[in-house]
Amino acid sequence: MPPFDVPEGDPFGPHNLPYGVFSTPSSPRTVGVRLGDHVLDAGAAAGALGSPYADLLARPTLGPLLAAGRTAWSDVRRALTAWVTVPAHQEVIADFLHPLPSVELHLPFEVADYVDFYASENHARNVGQIFRPDGEALTPNWKHLPIGYHGRSGTVVVSGTDVVRPSGQRKTPADAAPVFGPSVKLDIEAEVGFVVGVPSALGRPVGLGDFREHVFGLCLLNDWSARDVQAWEYVPLGPFLGKSFATSVSAWITPLDALEEARLAPPERTHELLPYLDDTVPEVEPGGYDLRMSVAINGHEVSRPPFATMYWTAAQQLAHMTVNGASLRTGDLYGSGTVSGPTADERGSLLELTWNGRDVLELPDGKRTFLEDGDVVTLSAWAPGPGGARVGLGDVVGRVVPGDR
Known part of the structure; x- marks a missing residue:
């Protein structure tokens, strides 16, 4: 099944889109967003689509995004939803989706207190x-x-x-x-x-x-x-x-x-x-x-x-x-x-x-x-x-x- 065709009823469909940090054997840690049983390289997708938030997402931790505030959080979420649901965007970012079993997940942010x-x-x-x-x-x-x-x-x-x-x-x-x-x-x-x-x-x-x-x-x-x-x-x-x-x-x-x-x-x-x-x-x-x-x-x-x-x-x-x-x-x-x-x-x-x-x-x-x-x-x-x-x-x-x- 193509990565964007998330089965109906999947709890990790486009309505969810939680954030994490992942790496692959060939790439370092970066921010990822879960879609079904795949992980989207959010920074790479943002860069390819010219998003103003690419720098926040192409990081090895969620810290910069967390600190950016509610307006940025809402804007990034709206953008991500469009990227994974609009066909023209899907064509651009398809190569940035990784099957969950192929990645290593990390502690997504540096715990302060x-x-x-x-x-x-x-x-x-x-x-x-x-x-x-x-x-x-x-x-x-x-x-x-x-x-x-x-x-x-x-x-x-x-x-x-x-x-x-x-x-x-x-x-x-x-x-x-x-x-x-x-x-x-x-x-x-x-x-x-x-x-x-x-x-x-x-x-x-x-x-x-x-x-x-x-x-x-x-x-x-x-x-x-x-x-x-x-x-x-x-x-x-x-x-x-x-x-x-x-x-x-x-x-x-x-x-x-x-x-x-x-x-x-x-x-x-x-x-x-x-x-x-x-x-x-x-x-x-x-x-x-x-x-x-x-x-x-x-x-x-x-x-x-x-x-x-x-x-x-x-x-x-x-x-x-x-x-x-x-x-x-x-x-x-x-x-x-x-x-x-x-x-x-x-x-x-x-x-x-x-x-x-x-x-x-x-x-x-x-x-x-x-x-x-x-x-x-x-x-x-x-x-x-x-x-x-x-x-x-x-x-x-x-x-x-x-x-x-």
Whole structure:
């Protein structure tokens, strides 16, 4: 089938066009745009068609495009749509399309800072019930602000990168003293990551209404977690080595403009919000997204987390992240936090799916409470698109490999 004849219903048709960075055995890294099961060399196509944005696209990273701002993002997207749908343009750029299996995909942008949030009420309640069975499931601040922590940008890796089982200190209540060794409670967190394009000035908060001026797009994200290491270290300052060893992201960044049909109102607010977070006023656009996620271990689906249930939106997270005057940088990445729905088959972590190891997860290749060496975790998702189409988000795949003993 010719590259432009994308089958009807393909989630990566011209209505989607996510961005990535790729290379071939004979050419260096450059910006690519996915169309079906092919990748368009966006810089070469722009050059051949005389686009004024050729210099932004003929780069080894998405950084310059991210920094160019919303007008450029919209212009480039309109141009790309025309290039892959208008026959005269197709004739010019046909040679710049590469079959997906023939290219190598890379981390699409340089991660500046990485922040992870805790925005699912279902997830937060589950975790609270697991660790505080006799107390309140939610902490007193949870309904008043998006809780988050700073992660490690240097260990954000692209989908397909092996994840080495981390080692660290751990201590169970039965242990007299901590021990050191490989994590025995290696877990996943099914999340959505938001990619910042336009920076902001130090000391100047970003308001709810400016979310789409700064955030270029989103991707799937797996925030791998060593639950036993985290449990011993996180009091009183929060996650550290239990989280910092690896965070996997998709090779494809879906622009927000491809997700217009997926926008919706978040869950009803149960507590009055301070003005900088108040998204109930008419002038604030709906901040939720209807993303249908799937978690699979070794090819077997174990969960379908619904992003539409997330209590705190990405716009609120951005506003809170900057309300103290912290500045944004091009390439900042922030994760939504684990996505979990209200039912047992919608939980986005093994911590919840197995209730911290109490309940065994039955897989075709054996039983699991947490991840074993050799396990392959795949996150995938789609969103409603125009005319009933689906907008595919690029998969996030990671295989667990043993670390040094």
